[in-house]
Amino acid sequence: MARIVVLGAGIGGVPMAYEMKELVKNNHTVTVISDSPTFHFVPSNPWVPPKWRKPEDLKIELAPIMQKKGIEFIQKSAVKVDPPNNQIHLNDGTAVDYDYLVIATGPRLAFDEVPGLGPEGYTTSVCHVDHAAVAAQDWDKFMEDPGPIIVGAVQGASCFGPAYEYLMILETELRKRKIRDKVPMTFVTSEPYIGHLGLGGVGDTKSMLESVLRERTIKWVTNAKVDRIEQGMMYVTEVDDAGNEKKKHELPFKHSMMLPAFTGVDAVRNCGVEGLMNPRGFVIVDEYQRNPTFKNIYSVGVCVAIPPVEKTPVATGTPKTGYMIESMVTATAHNIRDELAGKEPSDKPSLSALCLADLGDTGVAFLAVPQIPPRNTTWSKKGKWVHLSKIIFEKYFMRKVRKGISEPFYERMMLKFMGIVRLK
Numbered sequence: 001m002a003r004i005v006v007l008g009a010g011i012g013g014v015p016m017a018y019e020m021k022e023l024v025k026n027n028h029t030v031t032v033i034s035d036s037p038t039f040h041f042v043p044s045n046p047w048v049p050p051k052w053r054k055p056e057d058l059k060i061e062l063a064p065i066m067q068k069k070g071i072e073f074i075q076k077s078a079v080k081v082d083p084p085n086n087q088i089h090l091n092d093g094t095a096v097d098y099d100y101l102v103i104a105t106g107p108r109l110a111f112d113e114v115p116g117l118g119p120e121g122y123t124t125s126v127c128h129v130d131h132a133a134v135a136a137q138d139w140d141k142f143m144e145d146p147g148p149i150i151v152g153a154v155q156g157a158s159c160f161g162p163a164y165e166y167l168m169i170l171e172t173e174l175r176k177r178k179i180r181d182k183v184p185m186t187f188v189t190s191e192p193y194i195g196h197l198g199l200g201g202v203g204d205t206k207s208m209l210e211s212v213l214r215e216r217t218i219k220w221v222t223n224a225k226v227d228r229i230e231q232g233m234m235y236v237t238e239v240d241d242a243g244n245e246k247k248k249h250e251l252p253f254k255h256s257m258m259l260p261a262f263t264g265v266d267a268v269r270n271c272g273v274e275g276l277m278n279p280r281g282f283v284i285v286d287e288y289q290r291n292p293t294f295k296n297i298y299s300v301g302v303c304v305a306i307p308p309v310e311k312t313p314v315a316t317g318t319p320k321t322g323y324m325i326e327s328m329v330t331a332t333a334h335n336i337r338d339e340l341a342g343k344e345p346s347d348k349p350s351l352s353a354l355c356l357a358d359l360g361d362t363g364v365a366f367l368a369v370p371q372i373p374p375r376n377t378t379w380s381k382k383g384k385w386v387h388l389s390k391i392i393f394e395k396y397f398m399r400k401v402r403k404g405i406s407e408p409f410y411e412r413m414m415l416k417f418m419g420i421v422r423l424k
């Protein structure tokens, strides 16, 4: 009997455990290690600060569900992955042995790379539900004394969609409260142009998102490198296409949310061996999601190493989004099952992106198949129906986690979604 351990219980880790358990039943054991007792639906975090969601709405207690599914759940933090010994060291000094390991830890949020960035500095974050709860307090203070807002993503960021979402959600909320006229808004991004999204754009995202920003009188700075942030002031260098300094900006703010760059988590970066990770601590995988050096280690989600789509004047990374992550999960589950049956892995993830960016009272949907160009399909569209679809996606994904449904989620929703798209 083999022991399959999944490290991390987020958008990648929980479905990974469910799909794996469904395939191996009781012939092998599945264990999940998580530093949090709850699953968090990260994509809805931007709704927390303006109180469109409460933090508790986005959390699901995992232990009872895992127990019901026959999955061992260890609620402890991993401090070190130890591939030569097939072990994971935990924060209480114990170690967990594995035959197969799936690393699904998501990112470390590299706020430390820009002075003054993040919840311990002067900007807020929506990357974690607890950060979003703190941002909600900042938002309450802001409401008592409104002023300029800056939202965006710093150099090295790979996740841009949530920055656009948060900007537009706040803009919608300000209009609802009839105080939009008191709040100058600026979008500051390392992307070379609006709508690049770390993907070289998808379909018409450039003109679509530029047009939304113009309609809503939001200024922007692209090719932006944030030098430092102080109380109420952001210092930004804008570069030209060759990466040379074009303009210095000193931008005042009363509320700001800037997405950081990501790295791999410390438990991976501390592994002390060559071949598991790239210099930023992301797990190296082959076309089967398997580490080429330690062949009993697989990885899914944001912690996987994927090169940037293209070189940009200010560094940007490639986003890893839900549909793409699900395809990594399914391929990994199939490949571990096959290895257990004495076969070589053969399942490759589709790595396609279907993204719904909520813009408060409307939204932009885009589809990139595969996510990394050149692509067979690129498509994008704007409409109120995207905002509504996002709410439906949230409900369905939370239901999947709560009920322990192992069936891939995006693949099924995608079919329904494509039906809607054809009707539009």
Ligand SMILES: Cc1cc2nc3c(=O)[nH]c(=O)nc-3n(C[C@H](O)[C@H](O)[C@H](O)COP(=O)(O)OP(=O)(O)OC[C@H]3O[C@@H](n4cnc5c(N)ncnc54)[C@H](O)[C@@H]3O)c2cc1C
Residues within 6 Å of the ligand: 007, 008, 009, 010, 011, 012, 013, 033, 034, 035, 036, 040, 042, 043, 044, 045, 046, 076, 077, 078, 079, 104, 105, 106, 107, 126, 127, 128, 159, 161, 162, 265, 267, 300, 301, 302, 303, 320, 321, 322, 323, 325, 354, 355, 356
């Ligand atoms: C604000 C935001 C909004 C997003 N919105 C969308 C969206 O709308 N659509 C979309 O497709 N994608 C979206 N994404 C991108 C992506 O889908 C999410 O980042 C998703 O949460 C990534 O899943 P993951 O499993 O890789 O990481 P996570 O969901 O972050 O899960 C990682 C888990 O590992 C645990 N962990 C970490 N380190 C350890 C350790 N040492 N020991 C034990 N456990 C550990 C963490 O606590 C966490 O539970 C969004 C990302 C962000 C940040």
